[in-house]
Amino acid sequence: MRTITVSQLAEILGTSVAAGSGEARVSSGVSTDTRTLPVGSAFFALRGERFDGHRFTDVALNAGATALVVDQWEGEAPENAGVVVVPDTLAALQRLAFWWRSQLDIPVIGITGSNGKTSTKDFAASILSRHFKVSATKGNLNNHIGVPLTVLSTAEDTGAAVWEMGMNHSGEIAPLCEIARPKFGIITNIGTAHIEYLGSREGIAEEKGMLARSLPSDGTLFLPAGCDFYEYFRQRTKAHVIPVGNGRGLIRAENLELGDGSSRFKLVIEGEAPADVLLPVAGRHMVTNALLAAGAAWKVGLSPEEIAAGLSATVLTGGRLRRIEWNGITLFDDTYNANPESMAAALETLADTPVVNGARRIAVLGRMAEQGEHAPAAHRRTGELAARRGITVIAVGDGAEEIAGAAENGRHFRDVESAAGWLSSACHPGDVVLFKGSRSAAIERVMNSAFPRP
Template sequence: MTIQELHQHFLDFKLVSTDTRKISKNSIFFALKGDNFNGNTYAKEALSKGAILAIVDEKEYANSKDVILVNNVLTTLQQLANYHRNYCSAKIISITGSNGKTTTKELIHAVLSTKYKTIATKGNLNNHIGVPLTLLSIKEDTEIAVVEMGANHKKEIAFLCSIAEPDFGYITNFGKAHLEGFGSLEGVIEGKSELYDFLTTNKKQIFLNADDPIQKEKLGNYIQKFGFSTTLSDYYKLNLLEANPFVSIQVEDTRIDSQLIGKYNFTNCCAAIIMGKYFSVLLPNIKEAIENYVPENNRSQIIEKEGCKIILDAYNANPTSMKAALENFNQIKEDNKILFLGDMFELGSSAYKEHQNIADLAEELIFKKVYLIGENFSKTKTKLSTFNSFDTLKVYLEENAVPKNTSILIKGSRGMALERILDLIQ
């Protein structure tokens, strides 16, 4: 079966499934493989639960007319997504960067949805499987699709661009994330800039933060760009009014008061604003979209509990985002501030140095109490309280309650699951 023929089947119901636990009736089931599972073995189950076709790549499972044998299921999924992307008329905006991708994507989606039929990546499904699934969620009446792209090594963004073929792109920033895969900050810059490479080669539109020297230098004299700046007159002027703790922005004669904390969210809001302006969204609608956006899923959430004001930023962490979070928390005008910081993952040989840097910064700034959690933080040379695991922290807090009427920042990599600390504040 050709990709074109498979696409004709897809158009009947426009549904795909990759997990029999969440199968959609009348969907096409793609029997993907993982480190601990073989989707081929679930093809029969998928059909019994309502799938109209199952795509497999092992001959022994192609035992009925509803099972299609291909050379590689994942490649077929990616090819179908690319075919569908070109079949539809939607414009594709791709977002990548070291920090803030998901928040920026959601803000852009909120702004553009006020005028256009817009879809966006769900959650953080931003890899070689998630991007194809996002593209396959595009409907015939979709006008704009905001596609988040993640990467932890070079050539990955380039590959995702070959599938999505974006018309527009924006890089949030270049930071010390996934150093284990990229090797260095220079490797991060090279890897993330693969989005620029695709867009410039194909003469597509780029959005940029012109105050970021790396972005400004990388794009040089490239003409098809539209950016924002707090100082440069050649770009759309946006100003940060305050971030104590919520970000407020001056846009022309309008003040936008977001529900996002930290100066680091200023540029995320700015990206959504300039895309709104580029796509002719009215400023009152941009303002309303940004002011109504409330972060969730452990991303800079504000939670009130037992008299404490808690900033829960436990979705992910790397040295760049951790430093920004600490500096922002330090500037918040509160007397009693407590830090819970969890290990940062995927740093490779840089792990000890980067954790020591964060421990030194936390010790240098003025906080009432700092708790460092995880194997890496427990190896640092510091006067701060260290715990080699969440369980040891739990035992400590059960005997030493967190004081009431304090401000608390909780930040760490996803694998640390530091949102569990909420249950210990009582």
């Protein structure tokens, strides 16, 4: 965000300066966290179930904030800073982001879906960065707070943006689309993540489909060719719809070869010369994510050769099927999160990974959150899939018992220490070990304990 005065900030937010200096300058964007607050920033005092930013206004001023956005103020006027009082600080943050997005003339790619948002974002950002300065979602800043912060961190000289849009409940995607105003949309898939709150895949599709509804008539929506909600989304968007897929779709992968931790394919875009891609990550589902990103980048204006180079240079965000070699044992760190579909994709990737001389494929799995009444069946299906694919299952923690029970020779450990101890003694060079579970399962603790790295 460009430099503005506190008076200008207040005007944008529809109010006036309540205390302090209206001439103080906001030169370092906005912050909601005093631990990382840059000097010269506007501090928005957000309220939540377990936090209240109003308790830290003095800390923000001492750290160098030049503006405070609060919903009440009774203190003295600060020196060299201004105070702006609003009815709702979160709504004010979103309003400021809406204003700043209107100042940016850039193509925006919006990404949502049950799985693969971050990997698809990483692919798209890597491609676009070969030609543009890119604003891309960092970490998990993809919700009602994260999207405004991402928009507000976008510099004026940015050439393109790739922004994730996540949700847990109905009604959350549409406001994010109003702020971000994407021209290009990607829906990675419709699974059962958050089904506890949305009730059915149809309910999830309706919520994710708000991205499709938000796209302009000259925009483009990209969907997997095998998406069973393809027609549903096509009927609900003014934008052109392009399918992508392995061996099918207007944008597709041909001659796919799954290697040892990588994938090779020929990128085919109708009407363009094909290009060879070496994708530095395993998994058929990752190929689909790469194709979705490739389609959006092509519509933004990049050539297949530029797209192929960008895909090959992608570095994925941590915890997304990151491959690690440890004393001859191959580890797949897919610990960022989990739901039934991403579990299945990770297990299929593990099953496709070659092993020799009797080495084993082992899946260390934790519970899948936000499944509600569907949880027992979802966990059983995961264990059954592992059994069919000849994978040894180690289930860890409360809620993961059903996985082990449905897997042949599955083991369940209550705690990190016992699971890590078993792995340390049982794994041998040549084995391939997958780690995956919902964030609350903290399966990375098992990995780090069993296979410590410098």
